[in-house]
Amino acid sequence: MRSKVTASLILVIVVAIVAGVINYEGLIAKNTKLVPKLGLDLRGGVRIVLEAQDTESAKATSEAIDAAVGVIDKRVNALGVSEAVAVRQGVNSKRITVELPGWEDPERAKAIIGKTALLEFKTEDGKVVVNGSNLKNAQLVFSQAQDSLGEPQISFELDAAGTTAFAAATQANIGKKISIYLDSQLLMSPTVEVAITDGKGVISGGFTATEASNYALLLKSGSLPVKLVAISEEVVGPSLGSVFVHRSAWAALIAFLLVAIWMFIMYRYLGLVSGIALIVYADILMAAYLVLHATLSLPAIGGAILSIGMAVDANCIIFERIREELGMKKTVKSAIGAGFSRAFRAVFDSNLTVLVGTAFLFYFGTGTVRGFSVTLALGVLASMFTAVFASHTLVDLLLTPGIAKNSRKFLG
Amino acid sequence: MTFRERILKWDIIGKTRTWFTASSIIIAIGLVAMVVNTVSFGSPLKFGIDFIGGTVINASFEKAPDETVVRGILSANGYSNVTVQRAGEKGITMKVETNEINPAVSGKIINDIVAKYGAVDVGTKEITSIAPVIGRDLLRRSSLALGLSLLFTLLYITIRFKFSFGLATILGMVHDIFVALGILALFRVPLNAPFVGAFLAIITYSVQDGVVVMDRIREKLRYRAKEPFDKLANAAVTETWVRSFNTSFTTFLAVLVLFIMGGSPIRDFSTTLLVGIISGTYSSIYISTPLLVLWVQGREKAAALQKA
Numbered sequence: 001m002r003s004k005v006t007a008s009l010i011l012v013i014v015v016a017i018v019a020g021v022i023n024y025e026g027l028i029a030k031n032t033k034l035v036p037k038l039g040l041d042l043r044g045g046v047r048i049v050l051e052a053q054d055t056e057s058a059k060a061t062s063e064a065i066d067a068a069v070g071v072i073d074k075r076v077n078a079l080g081v082s083e084a085v086a087v088r089q090g091v092n093s094k095r096i097t098v099e100l101p102g103w104e105d106p107e108r109a110k111a112i113i114g115k116t117a118l119l120e121f122k123t124e125d126g127k128v129v130v131n132g133s134n135l136k137n138a139q140l141v142f143s144q145a146q147d148s149l150g151e152p153q154i155s156f157e158l159d160a161a162g163t164t165a166f167a168a169a170t171q172a173n174i175g176k177k178i179s180i181y182l183d184s185q186l187l188m189s190p191t192v193e194v195a196i197t198d199g200k201g202v203i204s205g206g207f208t209a210t211e212a213s214n215y216a217l218l219l220k221s222g223s224l225p226v227k228l229v230a231i232s233e234e235v236v237g238p239s240l241g242s243v244f245v246h247r248s249a250w251a252a253l254i255a256f257l258l259v260a261i262w263m264f265i266m267y268r269y270l271g272l273v274s275g276i277a278l279i280v281y282a283d284i285l286m287a288a289y290l291v292l293h294a295t296l297s298l299p300a301i302g303g304a305i306l307s308i309g310m311a312v313d314a315n316c317i318i319f320e321r322i323r324e325e326l327g328m329k330k331t332v333k334s335a336i337g338a339g340f341s342r343a344f345r346a347v348f349d350s351n352l353t354v355l356v357g358t359a360f361l362f363y364f365g366t367g368t369v370r371g372f373s374v375t376l377a378l379g380v381l382a383s384m385f386t387a388v389f390a391s392h393t394l395v396d397l398l399l400t401p402g403i404a405k406n407s408r409k410f411l412g
Numbered sequence: 413m414t415f416r417e418r419i420l421k422w423d424i425i426g427k428t429r430t431w432f433t434a435s436s437i438i439i440a441i442g443l444v445a446m447v448v449n450t451v452s453f454g455s456p457l458k459f460g461i462d463f464i465g466g467t468v469i470n471a472s473f474e475k476a477p478d479e480t481v482v483r484g485i486l487s488a489n490g491y492s493n494v495t496v497q498r499a500g501e502k503g504i505t506m507k508v509e510t511n512e513i514n515p516a517v518s519g520k521i522i523n524d525i526v527a528k529y530g531a532v533d534v535g536t537k538e539i540t541s542i543a544p545v546i547g548r549d550l551l552r553r554s555s556l557a558l559g560l561s562l563l564f565t566l567l568y569i570t571i572r573f574k575f576s577f578g579l580a581t582i583l584g585m586v587h588d589i590f591v592a593l594g595i596l597a598l599f600r601v602p603l604n605a606p607f608v609g610a611f612l613a614i615i616t617y618s619v620q621d622g623v624v625v626m627d628r629i630r631e632k633l634r635y636r637a638k639e640p641f642d643k644l645a646n647a648a649v650t651e652t653w654v655r656s657f658n659t660s661f662t663t664f665l666a667v668l669v670l671f672i673m674g675g676s677p678i679r680d681f682s683t684t685l686l687v688g689i690i691s692g693t694y695s696s697i698y699i700s701t702p703l704l705v706l707w708v709q710g711r712e713k714a715a716a717l718q719k720a
Contacts, residue, residue, distance in 0.1 A: 104537070106515075232515070234540045235537055235538055244675070247675065262662055266658055302606075306685060310617070312659065320658075346627035350621075353569065356565060357612075364553060369553075369557060372612055
């Protein structure tokens with residue numbers, strides 16, 4: 001018996017310490033792999049929903065939309081937004097959600113995300129000789145030439161296939177014009193003087209520096225295979241976030257104190273045990289959020305504070321049961337044993353019912369609903385561990401001879 | 413006699429009519445509010461732009477913008493039916509429902525205001541623009557998710573307990589949803605995406621509370637001698653009354669702190685939760701259990717008649 005209690009106690013302590021280290025790393029040492037992820041509603045940023053539309057030249061097929069997601073992903077990452085995400089709203093959905101946390105310039109975001117950015121080199125008879133998919137690199141440069149000194153331009157470099165095709169085309173068209181189009185808009189049509197065999201060149205089209213830099217970014221990331229139109233946008237200022245997070249932390253602490261005090265009034269020493277279990281619960285839950293990168297949005301934090309109240313639910317069921325067993329004139333030890341084992345079924349069934357519900361919510365829900373079901377499910381699992389296993393271990397420890405003299409006093 | 417001993421003597425099941433009447437009145441008030449809303453506003457609940465689509469733009473500028481001028485800018489850009497309100501010292505709020513301001517135009521509108529009133533204060537710009545099709549999609553998917561999780565909760569309780577237990581728990585939950593919806597309808601609280609979360613919490617809470625009472629009835633049924641089912645159920649609810657109160661009270665405390673400290677961004681959300689917690693605790697004791705008693709006694713009577 002005693003060795004079993006010791007083993008359980010060690011397990012609880014190890015779990016609590018591991019969770020504590022994770023929390024320290026994420027919250028205080030700001031380990032980049034573990035920093036808490038705040039939802040757009042708290043952190044501020046831009047969310048844009050794009051819808052793929054059929055055009056004469058390009059149908060919005062499933063493959064095209066998937067490819068578009070990949071292109072957008074490259075573009076937003078090239079913008080330098082950390083944790084930017086582009087996801088399709090469902091396997092058969094025509095919509096793509098793009099989130100740029102911390103971003104404050106929706107106009108630039110829209111300009112970059114929705115542009116098709118199809119670059120084409122055409123000969124005089126309209127044949128496309130090279131297009132954007134042959135690009136290896138593109139960047140903003142400033143002209144060094146005498147007549148256009150300092151003009152923003154895009155320098156490009158073609159891949160092997162592009163280089164070969166471009167060399168052949170320039171060779172065949174010496175003395176003629178090759179026109180460069182971006183999204184069917186003519187940028188320039190220089191006359192070929194010599195064959196270009198190194199696959200390098202410069203495009204000038206009367207750009208501003210910002211335009212040239214945006215286009216270079218777009219060209220490097222590839223063109224969109226389908227027409228995308230922004231149908232929804234959300235721009236959230238960052239002001240709400242930090243204030244709300246700060247206040248929720250205080251709210252959580254006060255909620256914890258009130259719950260702990262109430263449990264102590266109702267159940268005396270057993271209540272104290274549930275208070276300790278609640279600390280371990282908060283510790284594990286926070287660590288789980290950090291490790292699983294759960295997104296903390298406004299309702300998710302609300303749910304987390306709600307779960308502080310719900311976490312002692314199992315403790316109440318068990319402690320009430322212990323009282324009833326004691327009422328039947330059992331010894332303290334057997335009453336506690338019976339209380340835990342008899343109450344377990346009720347705790348198990350009520351929690352599992354909740355887990356079944358959250359599983360469906362997660363599967364069918366979107367965004368907020370998903371985040372909420374994850375935090376709720378984690379809360380249920382963590383409270384099963386702390387309110388049942390950890391509390392049982394702590395109560396057993398109190399019962400160990402030598403620690404408490406009058407064990408009936410525990411129960412208030 | 414201590415308070416606990418006194419509770420054990422309560423005849424909760426015997427006063428079934430009282431509880432059902434009280435709940436019926438509360439739900440009826442909510443339903444009337446929904447009917448009135450439907451007649452005067454066209455929909456039983458006030459859905460926010462997350463569900464019906466629309467646009468809200470908030471921003472503060474260097475100089476305080478004039479409402480009439482901003483309205484002019486909006487109609488010049490093709491949006492004439494927009495509510496414009498001053499917000500704070502130099503801020504302005506533009507709101508339009510069901511017909512969202514196209515993301516391609518929102519930037520131009522803000523630039524036009526900037527041209528007159530100076531740059532946007534850093535961090536004050538907020539735009540929420542939801543296409544109606546997306547809002548309807550969210551509403552449809554959320555309802556589907558809620559509906560399916562109810563169905564599978566019923567299935568789970570049926571497997572672990574009995575169909576009658578599951579049905580009683582689900583009906584208690586439906587009671588809670590109607591109470592909450594009724595109050596939201598009465599005060600015309602605009603429903604937005606976070607409410608899906610609040611409803612989930614209410615449902616979860618209601619089920620968890622219900623299952624514990626049902627568990628006690630299940631346990632008592634195993635050792636049942638000849639006692640009538642209503643006496644047995646009454647003993648089960650009175651024995652679990654204190655624990656029901658305690659778990660609800662601790663949760664209530666936590667949400668109350670959230671209500672007071674969370675401030676306006678979460679006030680509607682936390683109010684819904686408070687209503688849900690009270691209703692959820694009440695329904696598992698005073699609605700679900702009496703319903704189960706009615707069902708079981710009805711069956712027992714029918715069985716007795718068949719024998720005779």
